Amino acid sequence: MSSTIDVLESRLGANWSGIRAARARTATLLAQLDAAVGDLHDANYSIIVTGSLGRGEATEGSDADWLLLVDGRSDPEHAILARTIRSRIVDVVGKNVGRTGTFGDIVASHELVHYIAGTRDSNENLTRRILLLSESRALTNPLLRERVIRNVLARYVIHDRSVQSRSGHRQTVAHFLLNDIVRYWRTMTSDFASKMWERDREGWGIRNIKLRFSRKVLFLWGLLACFSGELFARSDLYDVENEDEHFSRLAELIRAQTDVPPLELLARAVAQSDDDSVAEAIFSSYDHFLNVLSDPEARMKLEEVHFDDALDDPTYAGLRDASHTFREGVTRLFFDTHPKLPKLIRDFGVF
Amino acid sequence: MRTIGFSTGALAKGDFALGLDAQRERPGIDAVELSALRDHELPSLIDAIDSLNLEDFDYISFHAPSRLMAMGEEEAFGLLLRVPEVWPIIVHPELLQTPSLWRRLGERLCIENMDDRKMTGRTVPELQILFDTFPEATFCLDLGHARQIDPTMASAILMLREFGPRLRQLHVSDVGPRGEHLPLGATARNSFARVARFVPDHCPLIIESIIGIDGIERELDAVIAVFEAPLAQATA
Numbered sequence: 001m002s003s004t005i006d007v008l009e010s011r012l013g014a015n016w017s018g019i020r021a022a023r024a025r026t027a028t029l030l031a032q033l034d035a036a037v038g039d040l041h042d043a044n045y046s047i048i049v050t051g052s053l054g055r056g057e058a059t060e061g062s063d064a065d066w067l068l069l070v071d072g073r074s075d076p077e078h079a080i081l082a083r084t085i086r087s088r089i090v091d092v093v094g095k096n097v098g099r100t101g102t103f104g105d106i107v108a109s110h111e112l113v114h115y116i117a118g119t120r121d122s123n124e125n126l127t128r129r130i131l132l133l134s135e136s137r138a139l140t141n142p143l144l145r146e147r148v149i150r151n152v153l154a155r156y157v158i159h160d161r162s163v164q165s166r167s168g169h170r171q172t173v174a175h176f177l178l179n180d181i182v183r184y185w186r187t188m189t190s191d192f193a194s195k196m197w198e199r200d201r202e203g204w205g206i207r208n209i210k211l212r213f214s215r216k217v218l219f220l221w222g223l224l225a226c227f228s229g230e231l232f233a234r235s236d237l238y239d240v241e242n243e244d245e246h247f248s249r250l251a252e253l254i255r256a257q258t259d260v261p262p263l264e265l266l267a268r269a270v271a272q273s274d275d276d277s278v279a280e281a282i283f284s285s286y287d288h289f290l291n292v293l294s295d296p297e298a299r300m301k302l303e304e305v306h307f308d309d310a311l312d313d314p315t316y317a318g319l320r321d322a323s324h325t326f327r328e329g330v331t332r333l334f335f336d337t338h339p340k341l342p343k344l345i346r347d348f349g350v351f
Numbered sequence: 352m353r354t355i356g357f358s359t360g361a362l363a364k365g366d367f368a369l370g371l372d373a374q375r376e377r378p379g380i381d382a383v384e385l386s387a388l389r390d391h392e393l394p395s396l397i398d399a400i401d402s403l404n405l406e407d408f409d410y411i412s413f414h415a416p417s418r419l420m421a422m423g424e425e426e427a428f429g430l431l432l433r434v435p436e437v438w439p440i441i442v443h444p445e446l447l448q449t450p451s452l453w454r455r456l457g458e459r460l461c462i463e464n465m466d467d468r469k470m471t472g473r474t475v476p477e478l479q480i481l482f483d484t485f486p487e488a489t490f491c492l493d494l495g496h497a498r499q500i501d502p503t504m505a506s507a508i509l510m511l512r513e514f515g516p517r518l519r520q521l522h523v524s525d526v527g528p529r530g531e532h533l534p535l536g537a538t539a540r541n542s543f544a545r546v547a548r549f550v551p552d553h554c555p556l557i558i559e560s561i562i563g564i565d566g567i568e569r570e571l572d573a574v575i576a577v578f579e580a581p582l583a584q585a586t587a
Contacts, residue, residue, distance in 0.1 A: 145500065248504075
């Protein structure tokens with residue numbers, strides 16, 4: 001079955017080779033990773049990848065952000081297993097995960113499900129939780145990933161309801177989740193500034209560009225997932241008498257989006273807007289971003305570019321311009337051209 | 352009142368006579384599942400069927416072995432053909448290695464959803480594949496298994512929606528981390544209560560919680576409380 005991105009590409013007569021190449025590379029890497037850790041299946045945990053592999057956007061220099069997600073009893077063997085996983089994944093992708101400690105470790109489902117907002121939530125927990133929803137893929141035991149996601153969404157959707165409206169209209173936007181998605185986006189942008197301060201702008205260029213594209217697309221996924229009750233619901237979805245079933249169905253609809261890569265979900269919304277110029281702006285610029293990242297030399301330049309010289313660097317400057325086109329396309333989609341998003345973003349996006 | 356009873360295996364493992372005796376003449380119990388979960392228990396239970404006193408039970412089902420260790424598929428199937436035609440035969444999907452054989456059971460073949468130790472029959476899409484293969488088969492919803500796969504119970508509710516016309520009976524128990532059937536805990540009771548309103552009143556409830564004979568009343572009360580509460584609300 002072709003993706004909506006393929007449909008748009010064909011309709012526009014475009015050539016989004018970077019997106020297609022990234023999807024193909026993702027499929028290859030995932031097959032290799034599946035083979036590398038497939039024998040480690042266990043009912044109590046799932047080996048999860050996030051990041052570019054979770055989004056279907058792996059390029060030449062991509063690493064593999066992984067988690068050993070445990071949903072069951074604790075076992076010292078998990079630590080030993082984590083070392084095995086680390087070694088096998090490095091064998092496939094050639095490098096280790098980043099140095100923040102957010103990935104490449106054991107993660108217990110308990111914190112993901114129970115510490116949502118409030119004083120016990122942490123930056124790390126928020127990051128893991130939102131990435132599990134927005135850009136994760138199970139290498140082993142996909143049902144466990146689904147189970148944890150369902151439990152997280154139960155907190156966000158089933159157990160957090162607004163007072164029933166006088167009109168009898170039932171809530172279709174998951175407010176708690178939406179607030180956390182917005183919080184996560186703002187956290188990413190703030191943490192970018194923090195990391196640049198702590199690291200004296202080391203690796204500034206590539207992080208800045210990722211913030212403009214791949215981090216932003218996570219935010220877009222989150223918004224669209226939260227609005228999926230309005231955007232992607234079947235006409236009979238809410239044809240239920242019971243409140244519990246209504247929210248259970250809404251949670252399940254949002255869960256279904258957790259299996260859709262962010263760029264594909266964005267394409268589905270773009271397809272609803274029926275405005276080719278928006279599609280062109282969003283996907284051609286994103287395609288440029290992926291093409292640059294897949295070029296080792298260009299990627300190296302991005303990793304080494306200095307803040308003060310940035311606009312003199314054609315690689316960075318070209319991507320910065322493309323990011324403006326991307327932002328413009330997304331802004332038009334959300335504020336102008338889509339049949340539903342402008343009202344949704346006005347009603348729920350700010351105040 | 353719902354039709355309700357225990358699996359003989361839950362009460363007395365392979366000692367089906369004890370499992371029946373423990374339930375007979377108990378107020379509130381009018382269903383039973385005769386269980387031969389281990390294949391070596393199957394021949395003796397089949398041989399005994401004609402001599403069993405089952406007059407206290409309005410609903411009787413038969414649980415086939417969960418897997419075959421000591422006998423082949425055809426031999427097991429041959430024995431199961433001797434089960435009275437009005438009794439559904441509850442099977443785990445992994446038993447169904449030769450579909451043409453099992454299709455002969457028609458609607459007596461009652462497929463149970465599985466826990467997360469199994470590789471099929473766990474979710475709606477996986478069950479749909481089975482029902483496509485066995486179009487006449489009926490459905491045994493194991494609430495404990497469904498909850499293990501999805502504690503929010505959205506999947507269980509979806510199973511009831513998708514396969515409601517096939518629904519023949521429920522299995523009710525908590526399920527532990529190794530797949531063991533346990534007495535209903537507090538969280539399981541809450542989870543099952545969310546599903547109860549979607550279970551038709553006429554659907555028999557078979558309790559699979561592994562308990563001693565002494566625990567029958569307590570477990571029966573717990574299950575009745577879960578399933579009668581929504582009815583009480585609905586009629587209030």
